[in-house]
Amino acid sequence: SAVISQKPSRDICQRGTSLTIQCQVDSQVTMMFWYRQQPGQSLTLIATANQGSEATYESGFVIDKFPISRPNLTFSTLTVSNMSPEDSSIYLCSVEIAIPHEQYFGPGTRLTVT
Amino acid sequence: RKEVEQDPGPFNVPEGATVAFNCTYSNSASQSFFWYRQDCRKEPKLLMSVYSSGNEDGRFTAQLNRASQYISLLIRDSKLSDSATYLCVVDSYGGSQGNLIFGKGTKLSVKP
Numbered sequence: 001s002a003v004i005s006q007k008p009s010r011d012i013c014q015r016g017t018s019l020t021i022q023c024q025v026d027s028q029v030t031m032m033f034w035y036r037q038q039p040g041q042s043l044t045l046i047a048t049a050n051q052g053s054e055a056t057y058e059s060g061f062v063i064d065k066f067p068i069s070r071p072n073l074t075f076s077t078l079t080v081s082n083m084s085p086e087d088s089s090i091y092l093c094s095v096e097i098a099i100p101h102e103q104y105f106g107p108g109t110r111l112t113v114t
Numbered sequence: 115r116k117e118v119e120q121d122p123g124p125f126n127v128p129e130g131a132t133v134a135f136n137c138t139y140s141n142s143a144s145q146s147f148f149w150y151r152q153d154c155r156k157e158p159k160l161l162m163s164v165y166s167s168g169n170e171d172g173r174f175t176a177q178l179n180r181a182s183q184y185i186s187l188l189i190r191d192s193k194l195s196d197s198a199t200y201l202c203v204v205d206s207y208g209g210s211q212g213n214l215i216f217g218k219g220t221k222l223s224v225k226p
Contacts, residue, residue, distance in 0.1 A: 001160075042201065042216040043158065058213070092157055101146040101205045101214060105157040 002027050002097055004106035012112045013083055020079045021109045023093035028073035031096035033103065034066070038089045049076040049093075083113045117141065118217035120202050125222045131192045135220050137185040137202030146205040147178055149187045151198045152219065158201055161187075192224045 003026040013019050023032070032049040047068055048056040055068035070076045080087050090110050094103040120137045127133050139147075147164035162169065164176040164185055175188040185202055202217040 042218045043214075044216075045213050048213075099163070102148070102160060102163060103214060104160065108157050110155075 001104050002029065002095055004093065004095060004104060006093060006106040006109050008109060009107065010110040010112075012114060015084055015113055017083055018079055018081045019083065019111060020077050021091055021093075023076045023078070023106055025074045025095055027097075029095040029097055030073065032070060032076050033094045033096075034068060034076070034078045035092045035094060035105075036089045037092065037108070043092065046078070046091075049078075080111065083111075085113045087111065088113045117206070117215045118202055118204050120200075120217040121220045123220040123222070125220065126225060127192055127222070128225055129192060129194060131224075132188065132190050133192055133222060134189075135187045135200055135202070135222075137187075137217055139183050139185070139202075139204040139215070141204065141206060141215075142180075142183060144204045144206070147176075147185050148203040148214075149174075149176060149185075150201040150203055150216075152201055153198045158216075161200070189222075192222075194224050194226065197222055197224045 005024045007022045034046040035043045036046055037043045045058050046061045049068050049070040051070045065081055067079045090108045092108045093106045096103050117140050125133055149161040150158040151161045152158040162171050162176050164178045168177045173190045177186045199219040199221045201219045204215050206213040206215050
């Protein structure tokens with residue numbers, strides 16, 4: 001597995017503002033992902049963070065709302081832009097290390113938008 | 115039809131009980147199957163991968179039936195520490211690389 005950290009662990013933000021979440025891994029990984037887990041729901045993939053190129057977004061998620069950076073193989077950021085209360089959720093990064101599809105998750109960022 | 119469906123739960127069982135969770139998936143082309151465990155207010159943690167031949171890890175046994183598109187997880191001799199939500203996870207073959215489809219989870223509560 002890998003040691004994955006996320007910052008911040010939680011935040012309360014005002015509507016209309018933006019928050020950038022950081023994900024740091026203790027080893028180089030090729031595949032890195034961002035998920036959202038809304039209250040009482042399961043996890044939904046937002047995008048795959050690609051190193052050196054634009055992220056690949058899933059249906060229903062767009063770059064303007066969730067810009068992602070992946071400057072190297074150990075770090076990525078997800079920004080939640082122009083937030084509304086509907087963005088209140090837990091945001092998790094994950095990595096795939098050796099076995100395809102076997103993913104390990106960071107501790108998550110709990111976001112509340114007021 | 116939901117892509118990954120699980121028993122709704124919650125399951126409330128006494129210590130030492132055997133409990134089984136079931137899961138069905140809709141994409142017959144899926145290739146990878148997992149059970150994750152998620153404790154309250156924590157991230158999901160990989161419990162075990164599920165192989166075609168079935169696999170066992172201590173008190174946990176996972177089975178896969180491709181013909182029925184059905185996955186199961188059996189927990190023997192339940193411990194208090196097994197209390198968590200168990201997520202059935204399947205890859206979306208043909209979808210984005212690395213895309214996993216998560217079930218809503220089944221909550222297990224083991225009582226003394």
